[in-house]
Amino acid sequence: MDADEKGLRARLVAVGVDLVLSEGQSAVSLREIARRAGVSHGAPRRYFPTHVDLLSAIAREGFADLTARVEATMRDVEADPRTRLTALARTYLDFAAAHRGMFELMFRHDLLDSGRLRLRETSLPLFAVLADLVAQVRRPTDAPAPVLAGALWANLHGIAQLWAWGSLPLATGATEDDALLHAALDAHLGPTPT
Amino acid sequence: MDADEKGLRARLVAVGVDLVLSEGQSAVSLREIARRAGVSHGAPRRYFPTHVDLLSAIAREGFADLTARVEATMRDVEADPRTRLTALARTYLDFAAAHRGMFELMFRHDLLDSGRLRLRETSLPLFAVLADLVAQVRRPTDAPAPVLAGALWANLHGIAQLWAWGSLPLATGATEDDALLHAALDAHLGPTPT
DNA sequence: AGCAGCCGTAGACGCTGTCTACTCGGCGTG
DNA sequence: CACGCCGAGTAGACAGCGTCTACGGCTGCT
Numbered sequence: 001m002d003a004d005e006k007g008l009r010a011r012l013v014a015v016g017v018d019l020v021l022s023e024g025q026s027a028v029s030l031r032e033i034a035r036r037a038g039v040s041h042g043a044p045r046r047y048f049p050t051h052v053d054l055l056s057a058i059a060r061e062g063f064a065d066l067t068a069r070v071e072a073t074m075r076d077v078e079a080d081p082r083t084r085l086t087a088l089a090r091t092y093l094d095f096a097a098a099h100r101g102m103f104e105l106m107f108r109h110d111l112l113d114s115g116r117l118r119l120r121e122t123s124l125p126l127f128a129v130l131a132d133l134v135a136q137v138r139r140p141t142d143a144p145a146p147v148l149a150g151a152l153w154a155n156l157h158g159i160a161q162l163w164a165w166g167s168l169p170l171a172t173g174a175t176e177d178d179a180l181l182h183a184a185l186d187a188h189l190g191p192t193p194t
Numbered sequence: 195m196d197a198d199e200k201g202l203r204a205r206l207v208a209v210g211v212d213l214v215l216s217e218g219q220s221a222v223s224l225r226e227i228a229r230r231a232g233v234s235h236g237a238p239r240r241y242f243p244t245h246v247d248l249l250s251a252i253a254r255e256g257f258a259d260l261t262a263r264v265e266a267t268m269r270d271v272e273a274d275p276r277t278r279l280t281a282l283a284r285t286y287l288d289f290a291a292a293h294r295g296m297f298e299l300m301f302r303h304d305l306l307d308s309g310r311l312r313l314r315e316t317s318l319p320l321f322a323v324l325a326d327l328v329a330q331v332r333r334p335t336d337a338p339a340p341v342l343a344g345a346l347w348a349n350l351h352g353i354a355q356l357w358a359w360g361s362l363p364l365a366t367g368a369t370e371d372d373a374l375l376h377a378a379l380d381a382h383l384g385p386t387p388t
Numbered sequence: 389a390g391c392a393g394c395c396g397t398a399g400a401c402g403c404t405g406t407c408t409a410c411t412c413g414g415c416g417t418g
Numbered sequence: 419c420a421c422g423c424c425g426a427g428t429a430g431a432c433a434g435c436g437t438c439t440a441c442g443g444c445t446g447c448t
Contacts, residue, residue, distance in 0.1 A: 008426085026304065044408090051405060056441050074395065104304075109359045110220060141385065143377040150378040151353070155345065160351025162344075165303045183337040183345040187381040191335065202395085223437065234397050236438090245436060 011037050016058040017102070020099065024101040025108065052113045055105065059112055062102040063122040066095050070126060079138035082189060088130060089156055090183055096160035113145040116133060127153065137189050148188060155184040203241040205231050210252040211296070222250060237254040246307045251297065253306055256296040257316040260289050264320060273332035276387060283350055283375055290354035297354065298345065305383060323348065331383050342382060349378040
């Protein structure tokens with residue numbers, strides 16, 4: 001009464017999310033999803049005219065998940081903006097690490113139709129949270145707030161990316177993301193106030 | 195007497211490089227490369243047992259190209275380390291922008307066999323150049339040199355990535371990479387000494 | 389001259405996404 | 419009540435892909 005009542009469309013997306021989480025982005029084929037959903041290979045076409053549409057819907061779910069986690073973090077961590085920012089950054093990196101396949105899919109713009117499904121609009125509020133926090137800790141000599149936020153985001157994203165690629169450990173030999181995370185935060189926002 | 199004398203292996207790689215540069219990563223199929231090289235679809239198999247092997251060889255060429263550009267930059271720009279570092283960063287971002295498809299392929303670890311072809315070893319010298327320069331401008335209160343270099347690299351890489359994705363303009367509304375580039379450099383290395 | 393080994397050909401297999409023709413079932417209408 | 423329609427899912431086809439295998443032909447060595 002669960003899987004049956006949800007409607008095929010929602011079921012397909014759910015199966016796709018499971019699949020991308022467990023097997024990675026390359027495993028998410030229309031036919032495999034149809035198979036796991038127990039329908040014929042042509043069935044998804046009624047709801048998702050093309051593969052890209054289905055992948056976009058799955059990625060959307062990913063952005064929603066990430067947004068929810070970030071909002072939860074913001075709810076839980078009631079402290080000075082710098083601490084909240086650190087928590088946000090960690091949530092971002094944790095998400096990338098724990099849901100590697102989904103994270104990968106979310107930023108594979110070649111696989112997604114960012115226009116049609118307003119995928120970008122889904123990720124914008126997320127950036128807004130970051131930008132807001134950044135504006136609060138910005139020092140007068142720093143770059144303008146949006147640029148500063150963009151640069152910090154890029155840094156976090158780059159860390160997630162390179163860490164997923166597995167090349168940073170080899171290069172820096174550090175305790176990994178934690179060292180880099182704090183280096184990035186300190187660099188962009190100034191040293192942690194002890 | 196040019197294309198004919200190079201041997202099929204080199205020709206396949208060259209065709210693949212052209213293809214990834216002009217059409218993007220997804221266009222680089224074994225069969226398409228074989229077609230453009232004027233051989234049968236099974237021919238590449240003799241030199242590249244699997245698709246991944248061919249892609250790795252192509253990516254290797256990309257790393258070689260990037261390395262050459264960075265070295266050229268280091269040769270041309272004889273100045274203080276900070277200026278050299280800025281030039282290096284710009285070379286990195288310019289490469290990513292000008293050779294988007296190749297850049298994408300180079301960091302698609304899922305498509306590459308980084309072990310077999312010593313792909314990672316090819317990119318390590320590049321990081322060494324960065325790390326060396328970073329060590330020269332590092333201030334005592336900064337993170338250890340390798341971490342600092344890693345964080346900076348991640349930042350550059352993230353900028354390239356997000357810029358390629360097309361989401362940063364929308365978010366920051368800035369003149370783009372230039373603002374972010376300088377924000378990143380200033381953040382990690384301190385304000386430009388003007 | 390004859391033989392061996394490399395190099396490329398050609399066809400098959402199962403997989404993919406996409407398209408199209410169809411069937412089945414429930415609904416509203418005459 | 420019966421009819422027809424229409425949405426939803428089925429099933430088969432097609433071209434493309436990567437991979438595998440059996441085959442031919444050319445080269446150069448003995």
